[in-house]
Amino acid sequence: MAAIWKIGSNEADHYPTLTHHIDADVAIIGAGITGLTTAERLAETGLSVVVIEALTVGKGGTGGSTGNLYSILASGLAPLRKKWGDDIVRKVVTSRSQAIDYIEEAVERFGIDCQFHRRPLYRIATNEDKKIVNMLDAEHEAMVLAGLNIETIEDSPLPFAMERGLKIEGQAQFNPLNYVHGLAKAISLRGVEIYENSPVRKVDYDQGIIETDSAHVTVKHIVHATHTPKGISLLHTMLLPSREYGVSAKINSDVYPNGIFFVHDSFHSIRSYQHENEQYVMVIGEQHKTGEGDLNNTCFDNLRDYMGNHFEMTEFCHQWSNQQYSPADSLPYIGKIHGQDHAYLATGFSGDGLVWGTLAGQIISDLILGEENPWHASFDARRFTPAKSAMKWAEENASVSKSLFKDYLGTKKLKEIEEIGRGQGKVVSAGGEKLAIYRDETGKLSALSAICPHMMCLVHWNGVEASWDCPCHGSRFDLEGEVSEGPSLHPLAKRDPPS
Ligand SMILES: Cc1cc2nc3c(=O)[nH]c(=O)nc-3n(C[C@H](O)[C@H](O)[C@H](O)COP(=O)(O)OP(=O)(O)OC[C@H]3O[C@@H](n4cnc5c(N)ncnc54)[C@H](O)[C@@H]3O)c2cc1C
Ligand code: FES
Known part of the structure; x- marks a missing residue:
């Protein structure tokens, strides 16, 4: 992917x-x-x-990542202001603004061809939901307090209806x-x-x-x-690991989203990207805690439906996912x-x-x-x-404890090896240990210890990305057991598959 x-x-x-x-x-x-x-x-x-x-x-x-560079925070400045006060909001915006300038200077200094462009950022509410309206008002106030120049917009810059919108000039995008x-x-x-x-x-x-x-x-x-x-x-007890998904498509319309768009429906981030005279749009969303996602590709289906309902497009071209760690x-x-x-x-x-x-x-x-x-x-x-x-x-650690107890006590015994279909993985108790068993598309089985080497939680099967993901602190392992992400320094131990 x-x-x-x-x-x-x-x-x-x-x-x-x-x-x-x-x-x-x-x-x-x-x-x-x-x-x-x-x-x-x-x-x-x-x-x-x-x-x-x-x-x-x-x-x-x-x-x-999506390659958006902005001085605010995607989750908003207003919640930060409520927690930390006005001074930190100003510091966040000022320090992040100078970091964007630093990237711009590095691009110039080293002649990096990465399509760095200054672009506006929009926060858009698609309906008059009271909570979203209040949130946008609070954001507007916090952005002004941080010294940002904010414009309230009335016409939707996207090819779909908008109730309210805020625009900040001078943000940026590039190919990361x-x-x-x-x-x-x-x-x-x-x-x-x-x-x-x-x-x-x-x-x-x-x-x-x-x-x-x-x-x-x-x-x-x-x-x-x-x-x-x-x-x-x-x-690690202060960080919440989560996964988020992206899809992109070639667009067949004159209305390109030229900027960074944070759309407050169930929250989607949208941007365009140009390559060899083709315009692409990407939509990011469907966030969930690592190790607790859906196993049936509904995250990508939902994003594709969203894109199809909002843009005139010719074909989908990429889908991917990425991890983030949110601080307590x-x-x-x-x-x-x-x-x-x-x-x-x-x-x-x-x-x-x-x-x-x-x-x-x-x-x-x-x-x-x-x-x-x-x-x-x-x-x-x-x-x-x-x-x-x-x-x-408290939320994060309750979730870790739940993972530890529920997983260790709740892992089912492997009764019939046939219950694991082709292209599927499952964590089971077999031969006195917890195993992560995978059957490939040819029917061949492989097995790994299901115990995460980081701090001993049990990994979960991620059917969307064909990986073993640990819900405790976000370590992820490929089908060979090698670490692909997260705090673990060591791979999952290899085991013989049960016959
Ligand atoms: C869907 C999504 C979209 C995002 N879009 C944006 C965006 O538009 N703008 C934005 O500002 N942020 C965005 N982010 C956040 C952003 O992607 C990350 O915060 C950022 O890339 C982190 O950079 P990093 O260098 O710290 O980590 P990484 O880029 O992850 O680099 C860490 C490196 O360490 C390596 N590593 C790990 N373990 C070892 C080891 N044992 N030995 C050697 N190497 C190791 C990894 O392989 C990796 O290459 C997005 C996040 C998500 C989930
Ligand atoms: S126990 Fe910490 S990432 Fe698995």
Whole structure:
């Protein structure tokens, strides 16, 4: 399931697998927008920098994003204002605005061909639902308070009815995959070593050693630019992992949604993208907690129906999904890891992480260089905010406990192996353990331990993406058991399938 960016992406450079021992000043784990921005800021400072990526550059959250860059938050500034007050709303908008400027400058400086354009952002209510109207009013007030210039619009910029709308000029869009490919190329020319297909399996902070399957790196500074920190971290109890889906289609109409559209029906994000004189539109939505989704593709069917009901289109071309981690107190966690002076993380970006990731790259590089950063204190990963986090923390941890107890007690015994159809997976009790069993399209069975190596929850079958997803902290595993996302450092253990 590839995101739409595949069609417009420049042929990416390929980077080697790490197979030999390295000494470096800084090791950055993860080559998404956070890791590469951090590396870019450290290149040419005299520090030796290495970036180690489990997959390939941009293949994580960055390459699955929608490529929208905005200074507000998709979930709204008004809820943030209610929780944190006016000052933080101004700081969020100002810091995010300068991060967008930073991306624009990098695009220019490195000549990155990623279709960066300044575009307006619209928040649109499609009906007069009182809750939505009040929400838009509160958003309007919070945006004005943050110094943004807001226009109230009366005509729908989309080919469907609108009741009310707000417009903010000066936001931006780009092709996120081309941007990070461009950054990777620029920094590798400036001496940063990048390694792909090299999952990190162990991080030893005391010794300053990072291990992959076939090599290790000895370093002074370690950066987790992995979307959520790897291994065990208290922060995992503060993050709600969820999945969201996207579909795209070629459009056959003069009405293109030229901008960023947050549509307040059940919430959809819409944007267009041009490639070789063809106009595409993408619709994103259908969010649910990781490990608890539907198994029958209804998420894609719903998005396709939505697109078909609202646009004149010729054909659907791509469908994909992506993960996000929402922080308990509504702000991202960026900075030093608790108890560590030379280890850093950046997480809790919700669906706004292209901009947060860029800001995180600025903050973490300043921390490594010992320079003041004006935004660090507001987003410090070591903050303790029990009152502001309480509600989400309680919800998230109730859900983890439910997963642990319900799954362990409720897993059915495998009576008939035939009950697993072709192309299907199932978690069952067999031979005294919990197994994740999959039958491929040829009828061949494979089995893995169903116990997530992160903190022992049981994985769930994800029939939409053919993966094993852990509902506790969002680790996801492919059919071979290899980690494709989330905090787990290790794959699911292989087992013999029961006969
Ligand atoms: C559907 C959807 C749409 C979105 N659209 C937008 C948008 O329009 N605008 C916006 O601002 N945000 C958007 N987001 C959020 C955004 O995608 C992310 O927040 C952002 O890409 C995070 O960047 P990152 O560099 O921190 O993480 P990633 O891009 O995920 O990079 C982390 C990297 O770490 C690697 N890694 C993980 N484990 C290891 C390991 N053990 N060893 C080595 N490497 C490892 C991964 O392979 C990955 O490449 C969207 C999110 C979703 C779900
Ligand atoms: S992701 Fe934490 S237990 Fe699975």
